């Protein structure tokens with residue numbers, strides 16, 4: 123099984139990866155990348171993934187190209203809004219391309235509106251609900267597939283992938299989050315492409 127985490131900058135690491143070297147990309151990049159960076163990244167995603175490319179993005183700063191399918195995560199209201207603006211309780215998920223589509227699940231697993239509870243574990247400020255990632259992984263991959271998340275954060279996608287018998291590759295540029303993930307799966311292969319101070 124290939125389970126591998128890379129401490130590095132996705133912009134430097136993606137060009138090093140082979141064409142079609144993973145089955146699916148499921149990722150949640152920082153929301154504030156400028157359009158040019160998103161464009162470069164998207165080209166790399168399409169080159170590296172054999173099948174689906176699935177990207178989380180907010181409605182106000184969308185991922186760069188029109189998608190083939192749009193999913194919405196309507197976050198159940200969890201905080202009181204004290205600002206003078208509407209609060210954002212919706213995230214979007216952009217689905218590109220095609221690939222494995224498992225049809226043996228309950229119909230409710232294939233709606234394009236998700237309502238999973240916001241994760242309150244404080245493992246990462248932008249941690250996505252494991253139940254939501256599980257749905258995407260079970261709908262779009264088969265056991266043994268390689269799932270790639272180049273912005274893994276607290277590692278939600280990678281850990282759900284492993285729990286469901288899939289393989290994973292992940293990149294993270296924050297050493298703190300990277301080391302936490304290393305401790306969560308001490309069997310994963312580890313690559314340090316960034317200088318690690320104090321090691």
Ligand SMILES: C[S@@+](CC[C@H](N)C(=O)[O-])C[C@H]1O[C@@H](n2cnc3c(N)ncnc32)[C@H](O)[C@@H]1O
Pocket residue numbers: 130131132133150151152153246248249250251272273274275276277278279293294295296299
């Ligand atoms: C939105 S968070 C991902 C959260 C993750 N989905 C989770 O459930 O925990 C984006 C992550 O990308 C990382 N990041 C930012 N720029 C990066 C880069 N150039 N290369 C790799 N990782 C990067 C951040 O440190 C952050 O942890």
